[in-house]
Amino acid sequence: MMFPPEIAEAVQRLAIMAIPLILAITLHEAAHGYAALRFGDDTALRMGRISANPLHHIDPLGTILFPGMMLLTGGGLLFGWAKPVPVNFGRLKPQRLGVVCVALAGPGTNILLAVLSGLLAYGLPFIPDSGVTWATETLRSSIDINLTLAVLNMLPIPPLDGGRVLVAILPRAVGNKVAELERYSLFIFIGLLFVLPMLLHVDILGMLLLPPVIFLKGLLLTLLGLS
Numbered sequence: 001m002m003f004p005p006e007i008a009e010a011v012q013r014l015a016i017m018a019i020p021l022i023l024a025i026t027l028h029e030a031a032h033g034y035a036a037l038r039f040g041d042d043t044a045l046r047m048g049r050i051s052a053n054p055l056h057h058i059d060p061l062g063t064i065l066f067p068g069m070m071l072l073t074g075g076g077l078l079f080g081w082a083k084p085v086p087v088n089f090g091r092l093k094p095q096r097l098g099v100v101c102v103a104l105a106g107p108g109t110n111i112l113l114a115v116l117s118g119l120l121a122y123g124l125p126f127i128p129d130s131g132v133t134w135a136t137e138t139l140r141s142s143i144d145i146n147l148t149l150a151v152l153n154m155l156p157i158p159p160l161d162g163g164r165v166l167v168a169i170l171p172r173a174v175g176n177k178v179a180e181l182e183r184y185s186l187f188i189f190i191g192l193l194f195v196l197p198m199l200l201h202v203d204i205l206g207m208l209l210l211p212p213v214i215f216l217k218g219l220l221l222t223l224l225g226l227s
Contacts, residue, residue: 016134020142024113024149025062025082026054028106032085035105039098041091049085057082084159096168103164110150114216117142118224143217151212158182 030051033044044050049057058064062081092098117139127135154162159182167175181188192205221227 016137017141017145020117020138020145022054022058024110024142024146026052026057027109027113028149028153029057029082029085031105031109032087032102035102036085036087036092036098039092039094039101041088041098043088043091044085047086057085059083099168100165103161103168106161107150107153110146110153111216114143114146114150114220115224117146118220118226121224121226143220144213147213147216147220148209151209151216155208157185157188159185 029049033050036043037045037050051057059082087102089095089099089102092102121136121139124132124135124139153160154165156162156166158164158167158179163178163181167179169175170178192208196202196204218227
């Protein structure tokens with residue numbers, strides 16, 4: 001049976017990007033739980049969330065449905081999310097440093113995965129010819145996905161990791177005001193993803209993410225001698 005070119009291309013993109021996306025999201029969340037444990041909060045450990053098993057972290061909407069729709073429709077900017085790891089920030093010691101380190105653990109893990117993907121590119125000459133194209137595209141996707149997730153999560157909007165860092169480093173009174181934005185986070189992202197692009201015909205989120213992602217990718221490839 002022959003599939004239409006559009007369907008065949010979407011399936012090929014799914015095969016290349018699904019594994020890196022699931023790994024990126026899963027290990028991002030597990031890293032939050034591990035960092036929290038190191039600072040005194042074992043909530044994630046007790047709930048089985050310090051795990052590399054994707055089944056412990058998958059959110060049906062954010063990990064499967066939403067990214068899958070973007071892949072199948074050819075969306076230019078791919079991202080997703082997992083079930084947030086539960087953290088009792090009041091148990092972290094020292095609290096402010098703990099909040100910052102727990103927040104940075106997720107994006108930091110994504111940066112590490114991007115570096116690892118680049119290093120794995122040195123093994124491509126040893127792969128059979130039949131698998132070289134798939135492996136090359138998968139590693140390239142892993143770098144793009146992990147850098148995009150790292151930059152996205154460092155946007156200073158609660159409950160993203162960058163928002164957590166911002167709240168932790170601001171004076172308490174100001175930080176509490178910023179933290180109140182979390183209740184509006186869904187509307188903020190709907191506005192960035194859909195409303196503003198339709199009204200202004202400008203990809204606002206892409207404008208925020210692509211420049212730092214392109215910079216980090218170029219820096220990574222240059223440092224690894226892959227550019």
